[in-house]
Amino acid sequence: MSTLEKDDSMPTTGAIRIEDVVKVYDPDGAAVMAVDHCSIDIPAGEICMIVGPSGCGKTTLLNTIAGFHGLTSGHIYLDDEILCGPGKEKAEPGSDRIVVFQNGALFPWKTNLENIAFGPMMEGKLSKAEIYDKARKMMADAGLEGTEDSFPGEVSSGLRRRVEIVRALMNEPKVLLFDEPYRALDSLTKSVMHEALLDIYYKNKVTIFFITHDLEEAIFLGHRLIIMSSRPCKPKKIVEVDIPHPRDYSVLTSPRFREIMNEAKGVVNEEARKAFEAGEKEG
């Protein structure tokens, strides 16, 4: 992958290989093909942006990687280890691949600190004191000090998203799976979130599989854009974003950003129109 810096800071594990994946939903016999012979290769440490119209099957693809449901055929590998494929119906959900959900899934009944400590507490490898020390430190690093004892319902939605990312990082996952985490945020909060996410990424390099339908977000964050076709979803066009990391918001006004935007826009709009005409709804 040309745009991925090959320096020492890149992790050696966390590569995801999606091979010929097909997913057909079959509720009461009415087969809905959500993913069609989809192959994507994501090297370790890449920020891979999945762009596609609503209802095309992006969440479905993410759920198969996370292990929330099985696939119809094909294979998914994590570092050459098979996650799911023939003979292994469904990947086992686990803390090497953590999902940041579309609507946010911090536990409202636990404080932010307890939420962040949750993963390691469940694994039970470290003592409670060690875990909470680490959690406080991670929160401070992410600029979240002072909100430890608040409940998620008491803080802004932007802050909740950051807490959720920190919670995911506590388990030291190899892959983070984002399902349109910022779609409900206003554009100003969104840009703050983007810089915060990159900041966290530069400190903890992991592979990022990020679903969005916001093209600007995709180009700003990603090493690479995989533009999906309307349902059933399969890669339609791959766009390399050769703007070097670390990036900040000045990138948005650069000529290269415009060029990439123009290159991607045509395909994205075409697929969105197809989806609209087919009357797709989100699953």
Add this chain to the structure above:
Amino acid sequence: MSQSNTTMNLTMYRISSWLKSPKPYLMFIGFGFVLSFWYFSVEVWKLPRFQDMPALTEVIEEWFSKDPYYGLSVYTPEYYKHIGISLRRIAYAFCLATALGVPLGLFLGWSQKLREFIFPLFELLRPIPVLAWVPLAIIMFSGSETPVIFLTFLASFFATTLNTMLGVESIDEEYSRAAYCLGASRWQTFVHVVVPGAMPYIFTGLQISIGVAWFSLVAGEMVSGQYGLGYIINTAYIMVQYSQIIIGMITLGLFGYITSALVRVAGDYMMQWRVRELALGGD
């Protein structure tokens, strides 16, 4: 420590904002209206169907008399014995209903198999009114105490179980998925997601439960037992001591209200996160 503090603060806050609002005055007017209607209809206008009704002044005089005509007032130990026995029956029945209903509801909501096994039976028994259980309760249980407690327990148990089950079903699937992602086992997910997630519904169930407990208690005490507020009302009716009926009723209302309030406070204490969210939402 800090938990009981926030509960205290919240209670104080609620009381002071209540006093500042028009609510207490409206409440006063409401009470005043009903009491004066009672007074005028019986003692002044002497409406035709009201001739046998005990008068307001008569009831108050009897209730607060040092030497009550029918032997029951706030100065007689007998009065407190009836209250105590009713409260004890409520406590046994409510605690038993909670101790059995909450776990059963949790497992019914959690396990599809168990639900298919038990729920139809449950739904068949649930609509049977308490009064229909009276003969069976007397046949099944010896003495006069256990049948009453059993009758009081029944409806509470159904309300608690059903609401707890609905509570489990109401939990967003993303919370369990998030827990699995973070490495929680099935049992850990039950403890950390299912139980707290169902808590709001559980407490709604307990509110209903304490209400129906009083309802069934009175039904039970009217047919069986030698003490209790329901017994007072029934014997006063048979003995034509009408002012005692009213004393029994008002006392029931008072203690019904107090026990419900206790359940609400317990709920606030257990669900700080909810209390704080609601306080923020402005009520």
